[in-house]
Amino acid sequence: MKCVCGNKLQEIKTDMDFFDGKVIVRGVNALYCSECKEELFDSKEGDKISEQVSILHIIQPFESRKKIAKVGNSYAIPVSKEIAEYMQAKKGGEVLVKVQSQKRLIVDFA
Numbered sequence: 156m157k158c159v160c161g162n163k164l165q166e167i168k169t170d171m172d173f174f175d176g177k178v179i180v181r182g183v184n185a186l187y188c189s190e191c192k193e194e195l196f197d198s199k200e201g202d203k204i205s206e207q208v209s210i211l212h213i214i215q216p217f218e219s220r221k222k223i224a225k226v227g228n229s230y231a232i233p234v235s236k237e238i239a240e241y242m243q244a245k246k247g248g249e250v251l252v253k254v255q256s257q258k259r260l261i262v263d264f265a
């Protein structure tokens with residue numbers, strides 16, 4: 156396979172990091188162009204990466220303890236920037252809040 160610059164691409168194994176290095180996926184198959192210093196991934200590998208990242212999300216930085224805040228007559232639970240970005244949350248966006256039990260609250264972003 157050739158790069159857009161015409162240089163021959165090398166098959167390499169690389170590490171990819173997400174969320175400022177909090178999540179690292181190791182041994183990703185990629186194609187590297189020594190001219191452009193560019194790493195390319197095919198879509199199959201891309202799917203594998205996003206699958207691994209989403210698994211890691213749940214286990215690693217996406218679990219955190221928060222203090223409940225009071226805003227007027229309501230209570231607010233702070234959501235970190237990483238979670239907000241992952242959930243594609245926007246200020247003013249709507250969520251569906253469901254009480255599942257006295258110990259569990261479900262927030263649907265959709």
Ligand SMILES: [Zn+2]
Pocket residue numbers: 158159160161162188189190191192193
């Ligand atoms: Zn190139």
